Amino acid sequence: MRAVKIPISDEIIRSLKVGDPVALSGVMITGRDTFHKWLIDTFIKKTRPPQGDDLDISAALKPILDGGIIYHCGPVVSGLETKEYKFVAAGPTTSIREEPYQADVMKHFNVKGVIGKGGMGPKTLQGCQEVPGVYFHAIGGAATYIAQSVTRVLGVHKLDFGVPEAIWVIEVKDLPVVVTMDAHGGSLHQVVADSSGKVLADLLAR
Template sequence: MREITIPISDETIRDLKVGEPVLLSGVMMTGRDAVHKWMNDTFIKKTRQPVGDDLEVYEAIKPILDGGVLYHCGPVVAGVETGEYKFVAAGPTTSIREEPYQADVMKHFNLKGVIGKGGMGSKTLQGCQETPAVYFHAIGGAASLIAQCVRRVIAVHKLDFGVPEAMWVIEVKDFPVVVTMDANGNSQHMVVDAQSQKVLEELLAKA
């Protein structure tokens, strides 16, 4: 199985193909609904002014995301009261909710990958080609197992978004994923969708 260390080069990304299992190691960051909206509104579309620590957080996350990986995950974290954070359960969340933002976020921060589950749509697939980047699929619900790959929590930003929605900067070792959307325009999700649609049509034509 291919082992990849973050940050990832464009060359490595373009070489990854749909269906390929990968073990990821290095520093990555979690981000889901609130984070994508915050990034989009404040720094990409700029429909709202930065307030509070927005600019400070933006400067802190830029180097992590440049050549890096964003993980769609709302973890269960121990030690929130003491600040001695430990990931307890940390599987992927459904990615398609970020479809309106993902391609822009990839390009803006020069992301090389996002990790999630369920796959994403055509706008993100095009974003993968242009950036370049890939979509890594983790196993949905495998939360205790994936939490064991998280070696340490380095920082947390925007904890006021709530534990699941905050940006957790984590170091991972051998995080198991499968490439399901590559930087060459291929999507396993589109293939399965088309095949299952064909079967559905046959089934609906019966009786």
């Protein structure tokens, strides 16, 4: 398993290939459906003016996103009442829901990787080639195990989105993932979808 530190350079991103197991360490944020829509509407397409603490939060996030990683994760967090937050369970959520937004977010904020599960589509794969960036696949459902890689919760933004949708700033050590989409146009998900599609066609013809 290859150890990769965040922020990640273009050189390292380009050296990662589909199938590589990677242990990620550094600071990253969680972000999923509400987060991506908020970024797109407020800062990229600007269909909605910034409100409340939006600008402060984007200023705080920019340096973390630059060369950084977004983890598609809606964690179970303890210590909500005392604000002594701890990740109890933190596996990946299904990434394909962010397909309309992901490439634009990666390009706008120079995000080098996303972690999720289930893979993403052609728009994100194209984005990975342009940024360059990669898609890291974590093991879906392995939430208690993965939470052990989260060494500290450094803060949280937009808790009013709800615990799963909030933007959690976390420090991780050796978070285990596999590269399933790389910066060279390779996608394990495309390969498996195609090969299983051929088998399906044969089975349906019987």
